Amino acid sequence: MRIVHCRQLGPPESLVLEDVAPPELGPGQVRIGVKAAGVNYPDNLIIQGLYQMRPALPFAPGSEVAGVILEVAPGVTRLSVGDRVCAFTGYGGFAEQVCVDAARVVPIPADMPWDVAAGFTVVYATTWFALNERARLQPGETLLVLGAAGGVGLAAVQLGKAMGARVIAAAGSDHKLELTAAHGADEGINYRAHDLDSRLRAVAPHGLDVVYDPVGGDSTNVALKRMAWNGRLLVVGFASGEIPAIKANLVLLKNCQVMGVHWGVSVDRDPNGHAEAMAALFERWTQGALAPLVSEAMPLEEAPAALRALRDRRAVGKLVLTV
Ligand SMILES: NC(=O)c1ccc[n+]([C@@H]2O[C@H](COP(=O)([O-])OP(=O)(O)OC[C@H]3O[C@@H](n4cnc5c(N)ncnc54)[C@H](OP(=O)(O)O)[C@@H]3O)[C@@H](O)[C@H]2O)c1
Numbered sequence: 290m291r292i293v294h295c296r297q298l299g300p301p302e303s304l305v306l307e308d309v310a311p312p313e314l315g316p317g318q319v320r321i322g323v324k325a326a327g328v329n330y331p332d333n334l335i336i337q338g339l340y341q342m343r344p345a346l347p348f349a350p351g352s353e354v355a356g357v358i359l360e361v362a363p364g365v366t367r368l369s370v371g372d373r374v375c376a377f378t379g380y381g382g383f384a385e386q387v388c389v390d391a392a393r394v395v396p397i398p399a400d401m402p403w404d405v406a407a408g409f410t411v412v413y414a415t416t417w418f419a420l421n422e423r424a425r426l427q428p429g430e431t432l433l434v435l436g437a438a439g440g441v442g443l444a445a446v447q448l449g450k451a452m453g454a455r456v457i458a459a460a461g462s463d464h465k466l467e468l469t470a471a472h473g474a475d476e477g478i479n480y481r482a483h484d485l486d487s488r489l490r491a492v493a494p495h496g497l498d499v500v501y502d503p504v505g506g507d508s509t510n511v512a513l514k515r516m517a518w519n520g521r522l523l524v525v526g527f528a529s530g531e532i533p534a535i536k537a538n539l540v541l542l543k544n545c546q547v548m549g550v551h552w553g554v555s556v557d558r559d560p561n562g563h564a565e566a567m568a569a570l571f572e573r574w575t576q577g578a579l580a581p582l583v584s585e586a587m588p589l590e591e592a593p594a595a596l597r598a599l600r601d602r603r604a605v606g607k608l609v610l611t612v
Contacts, residue, residue, distance in 0.1 A: 291612075293383035293592045296347045298338040301593035301600070304350075311386045318388045319368050320360035325407035325586070326382040327353040328595045328608040329440060330503075330528055335380055336596070344380050350592075351382025351610075352553075355397065355406035365391045372396050375406045377414070377556055377563075383592050385612055392560035395567045398575055404583045408607030412444035413570045413579065414563065415525065415552040419501060420448055421566075423548045424521040428453025430498035431517070433489070435508050436528055437474065438465035438605045443582060445501040446472050451578045454499070457492055459485060459508070461602060468605055472580065480508060489515040496520065496543075506531040513539045513547075520545040582606030 294307045314320050332350040334340035355375040358368055368374065368391055376394040381387045397406045420426045432449040436442040437458035449456045450473035457476040458469035466477035478488040485508060489497070496517025502509055506529030513522055513536060520543055527533075535547055556563040573579045584606040587595055591610070598604040 290385035291589060292349050292385070293351070293589060294347045294349055295336045298336065298346075301333070301336065301596035304336065304593050304596075306590050312381070312388045314360055314362055314388050316362055317365060317390055317392075318362050319358050319365060319374075319391050319394055320386060320388050321354060321356040321374065321376060321394070322359045323354045323356040323382065323385055323387060323612045324403040325355050325612060326351045326589075326610045327408035327411060328592075328599060328610060329353070329411050330526065330599055333596050333600050342379060349381050349383045350596075351384065351387075352379055353377055353407065353410045354382040354387055355403050355409075356612075358394075359386065362391070367391060368394060368396070373399070373406075375410050377410050377553070379553065383589060383610060385589075392563075393556060395564055398571050401571075401574065404586045404609045404611065405581050407609045408440070408583055409570070409574075409581060410567070411552075412440045412607065413448070413581075414556070414566055415441055415550065416444040416448050416501070417566045417570055418552045418555055419523045419525060419550045420445065420452060420499070422562075423550055424499045424523055426452050426454055426499050429455070431455045431457065431493050431495070432499045432501065433457045433459065433493070433497045433512055433515075434469075434474075434501045435459050435480075435512065436504040437469045439503065439528065440604075440607055441503045441525060442501070443469065443472055443606050446474050447579050449501070450474075451573060457489070457497075465605060468582070472582070485511045486514065499523065501525060504529050505533050507533070509533040510536050510539065513543070513545070516543040516545045518544050522547045523550050524548065525550045583609055585609075586611050
């Protein structure tokens with residue numbers, strides 16, 4: 290089978306497309322014939338050895354896939370050969386086949402296209418976990434989404450609206466803000482062209498109830514400064530490359546909470562919760578309440594180009610690789 294291998298840690302250009310024997314099926318796993326794989330920011334980190342997870346070389350990046358089940362390990366009863374599924378793989382998804390723990394695999398709606406399913410799990414399940422289970426976002430609350438046109442960001446704009454919040458999208462270009470507005474954002478702030486602090490004062494004079502932060506860097510403490518009483522700051526990621534030092538005096542003054550969001554580990558700690566979250570998300574997709582944006586689908590061999598687009602801040606919504 291074809292696989293995009295990381296044989297030595299480095300930038301996207303160091304990945305190589307190879308033909309290898311399919312992986313062995315482990316206990317409790319299913320084998321998936323991959324139709325498409327979602328591309329995520331952490332894929333760039335894992336190939337450089339900069340992610341919390343460090344697989345042994347060689348490995349394929351690719352933290353989520355959609356495809357058809359080809360084989361099921363003894364004892365796995367919830368899934369069958371032929372099922373159309375999506376899966377959180379962690380890594381290994383940029384390949385024609387991948388073996389995954391059954392607890393990380395869920396059947397997809399019959400009419401969901403492969404590219405949509407491939408880019409669905411990570412962004413929507415992370416955001417559901419963050420807004421629903423961690424922050425308990427309420428209708429009428431004000432939600433600020435940083436990096437709002439990216440993968441998890443655009444999912445947060447959509448889910449925030451679907452949950453009845455007033456959504457302020459912050460992104461790095463006017464083009465990206467047009468996109469967030471088209472996906473339901475009530476306000477937009479170009480934080481590369483304008484001062485985030487003064488714009489937040491203007492559009493959220495009563496403060497921010499929830500901040501969804503996949504970016505980090507300077508923006509985090511600016512958002513914290515504009516937090517409302519009892520606000521919740523969701524620490525989702527550090528796409529800016531900078532892990533901010535949180536100003537504890539602001540946490541005290543705003544009487545607010547800083548909440549870690551470690552969705553990937555939550556899937557393994559609570560597989561039933563993950564299955565329930567995915568079912569709720571698929572229901573919303575079926576009803577038309579979520580509109581996933583796959584901005585580009587590229588063939589598997591173009592994995593380096595897809596990873597470069599994310600790294601260089603050019604991507605919007607989701608990029609997927611088709612197999
Ligand atoms: N906690 C969890 O469980 C979890 C789950 C999934 C992802 N994440 C994290 O969430 C973050 C976003 O992931 P993603 O897959 O949504 O990425 P993405 O699609 O590339 O979006 C990231 C966004 O961050 C902004 N950004 C600001 N500075 C950047 C920089 N120097 N380089 C690249 N982007 C920059 C970009 O928007 P602008 O240009 O508009 O600023 C971009 O749209 C990552 O840190 C990832 O590790 C966490």
